[in-house]
Amino acid sequence: MPRPKREPNLRLQTLIDEAGFSHKGLARRVDDLGQAKGIPGLAYDHSSVIRWLKGEHPREPIAPLIAEVFSMSLGRKVTVGDLGLPATNERSDIGLRFATSWRDTIEVITALWRSDLERRQFIVDSVFAAGAYATSAIRWLTAPPARIIVPTRSTRQVGRADVDAVREVTHTFHRLDNLFGGGRARLTVVRYLHDEVGPLLHDGRYSETVGRELFTAAAELTRLAGWMAYDLEHHGLGQRYLIQALRLAREANNYALGGEILAGMSHQAVYLQRADDALDLARAAHDSAIKAGLPALASESLIMQAHALAIDNEPSACGKALNAAEEAFERSSRTDTPQWLRYFDEAYIAAKFGHCFRELAQGDKAEYFARRSLDMVDGYVRGRTFNVVLLANAQLQQQDLDAACATGNQALDLASGLQSARTIKYIRDLRRRMSKFSKEPVVSDFQGRAHELLPASDPRTSNRSRAA
Template sequence: MITKGDGMGGARRHGGRPDLVRARVQQGMSQESAAQALGVTPTTWARWERGEQGVRASYRPRMAALFGVSAVEVERWIEGWSHGETSSWPTTDLGDSSPAATVKSAALLWRLEMDPSRRHLLASLPFVPSALGEWLVSWNYGTPAASAARRGAGRVVGLADVARINEARKAFGQMDQRFGAGLVRPVVVEYLNGTVAPLLRGHYDDRVGSELMTAAAGMTWMAGWTAFDLNRHGQAQQHFGQALRLAKTGDDPLTGVWALAALTRQAIHLEQGTWAVWLARAAADTARRAEAPPRVMSLILVKEAWATALQVKSAEIRDGRRAKQVERLLTEAERAYAKGTTDRDPEWTSRFEAAELNAEVGVCWRLLGEHRRAADCAEAAVTEFSERLPRSVQFNQVHAAEAYLGMGELEQALGTARAAIPVTKALTSARSVDLLQRFSGQLEPYGDTVAVREFRDHLNSELIA
């Protein structure tokens, strides 16, 4: 039996916490030694095991380190739940697309983001590829809700409320692009919980409901994207999945494409090549069924090319057929982009400018071993982004450095990467740091040279400062 929390972090469990006891015993520890290791009294530890006292959030990571398990496993010991069996675990089930179920699921996720005793769990969630299969089946074959209308207990919601959500997301997006996710993410999740969730629980007709679901999907997409930029991949996946569910409830296939594109990008980053290809193809199929405008098709086609190029790079034997497929997809993406804009373009396609397409094309060429073409694309993107989008500049500086390294031009590679260090320091983006560190790792064949040692020393000192 679980009762309401006691204010000390977690609920009282009247059946005790046998898994916590078992973990301690397996380590050959007494209650006194376990308590000493965590910096609490033996009385407190004994109460934890008996389920008489909650465990503060600050002690849970220490407990995970003490027993050598994941944070999720510690949560299971403390709260007594299994994945998917409790509201403490914010799974995203796309099966029920009714407004009531979707609103409940979204509000739970956003509320947990604001809960100090749960926030650390969300941040430590792993990326779960197996969940993607269920999401794709539900997205492709599930039936949208008959109506997005809702007669909730909250106030009447109108299109002006929806417009304010969209304007807020655009503002947050501009901040994210300029400064990185660390600065903007806390504001995004607070806005979701404090502003968007109450609106979703309100009273609205079908037209407003559809627009509201789309706007909420866009804002939770932003929460996912900023988590992704901070390397919180399970957390990001939860929000991207929630965006997909909101898009399904609002019967908005193009917003669903946007969510699937983000999941594709995340799978590429995590080198989940097969899932990245499947996600990109699902997005492309959705876009074609919706007769998506050319800019949407271009965005998806270049993502599919990128995912396929990753498979080529990862294969033990070069797959010429797949390499040709990448080239075909890139040609199709460029042709679609050249068709220009239409009055049906979603607002989010404005982020996908020509320089971004060129940058992603360059990454594909690098994965195929076409380093000169990759360097040219990256350098052109750096020039185009200039001072407008510092994070995009940094990414492409490092991509250019990787391409130069692939050509054996070590001096040029080091000089280009060195230019990216000041921007990296100014951003609050874990991805930017990881990208530079990955490049540093690629220098290993030249690790004994003076130039590489100096670069690595400079990089480490700057990132620590």
């Protein structure tokens, strides 16, 4: 049977004419907006626009980006339908809602896991939603304490052994994530959530005490799945997992874990250069840390505030936050720190200090703390790679090219065994910063080695073809 003939998209052409865009100009605006929203790897050009005008449909989530480009240019709301494109039949908001009821939460989170496992493109390539974290943080801070409703009709008895199994799996996958990056086992984690944790939440019968422990364990593993997605630069997907992890922590009334999840949200916002969002989330994390009585978590949240302030080039406010973070950490005790926060130690703090001073272009201070950050425990290969790249950047800021390239080569050696898009981006960013010195032989040698060793394509998309 012959394929139906595509009809020219006259609505899109009308909007292009009204906005005064060239084909190349529209493509560039779509690429720029996608990059700002955390969608990497977009490379549309005039030929892409020509294909759309001939009736080809762009892949998700590009149509909403095109609509937003026209909305900003024309000063009015432009919908996907206005573009002459079909609205998606998928629930594009899956996982973005901080549900108000427990039963609704179960439906939302299991739909997220299922869509992820099915590799539904609209969810895997989902855009980072600017306001979703803010809404979730407000609901976290203002919602009344959850009251466990013990199921009476469920047939599956859930006990502490079930909870311990989830925690052990989480611990194992945390170790793999730190050793090999988020790409190594992310889908395996999602499958475990869907196949094993989902039935415990949906069908289980448990006491109030076991219920809270179960929700906490599920929140920890959901948070890890979100962190792995973030590490692969699936920012919209990672955001959805972190929101649902926060919702599970609320059901457990676990202020400590909720604060840690909020700090993770702030971490992602910093990475995306969304300083205002990062600062708000870090302050919400600090509020939770105070309620939980956890000085180490308070220290982490203050450091995230400092990093956001550094991005905004606020050295005085950043310094005050760093000092407060040091004071809070000095009040912390290793014995009182939860297992999931044990990574937050002197080396981690030094790395965050180094990042702040690098953002403030204070290379000498950044180098000092970057060197201290390398005095870290074993098992954190990705983290060590990040810290080595930080050191190379600090040396580059001081134009010590020999040292920066030697350190950069160490980062390349470490990165060879990682499946981490963030790692690749950090090293590519180092290469970009070095480009102005590319005539220097030592820099040229490093650039050539990095070109040979880094993946030629995005590790997240190399196994699937690129649509329109």
